[in-house]
Amino acid sequence: MNCRTCGTGDRVEIAAKTIGRGAGGNTRCYRLECGHAWHVVMPTIDARSRPEGAEPAPCSCGEIATVNTLLAEGRRHEALGEDLTEDAFGRWLEQVLQALDGIPAESGAPSLVRSAATAAKSPTSSLSKKITDLNKLLGRAIKAVS
Numbered sequence: 001m002n003c004r005t006c007g008t009g010d011r012v013e014i015a016a017k018t019i020g021r022g023a024g025g026n027t028r029c030y031r032l033e034c035g036h037a038w039h040v041v042m043p044t045i046d047a048r049s050r051p052e053g054a055e056p057a058p059c060s061c062g063e064i065a066t067v068n069t070l071l072a073e074g075r076r077h078e079a080l081g082e083d084l085t086e087d088a089f090g091r092w093l094e095q096v097l098q099a100l101d102g103i104p105a106e107s108g109a110p111s112l113v114r115s116a117a118t119a120a121k122s123p124t125s126s127l128s129k130k131i132t133d134l135n136k137l138l139g140r141a142i143k144a145v146s
């Protein structure tokens, strides 16, 4: 779907979750790769009950708000690449580690917070590689809680 914050261009969704059911249809939360998430009402089969011109609304799901915000920030860091200061990276990393702590990884996979710490410390990775790796882990975290 199109992200109303990022503008034109299709964004891949990391996860989608039905968060409510109503007369007009089910509300689904689309968690996009850019780090933004939107609530969209999916009309029921009975098209007559379709709410005319229902617009996506910004996500308000508490369980992913923090991770989503960090991923959106990570995408901005990714765009800066090597121009990002070590200082800004360090502050972001600290929040990422806090957010990932306690989110379970896929069964059999090493914990997300441990993977993040390893990726961030890697002496062979450039700063932009580290950001990309951490953004991937945030994506996995969003999937895990969806």
Ligand SMILES: [Zn+2]
Binding pocket: 003, 004, 005, 006, 007, 011, 032, 034, 035, 036
């Ligand atoms: Zn977006």
Ligand SMILES: [Zn+2]
Binding pocket: 019, 029, 030, 037, 038, 039, 059, 060, 061
């Ligand atoms: Zn949501």
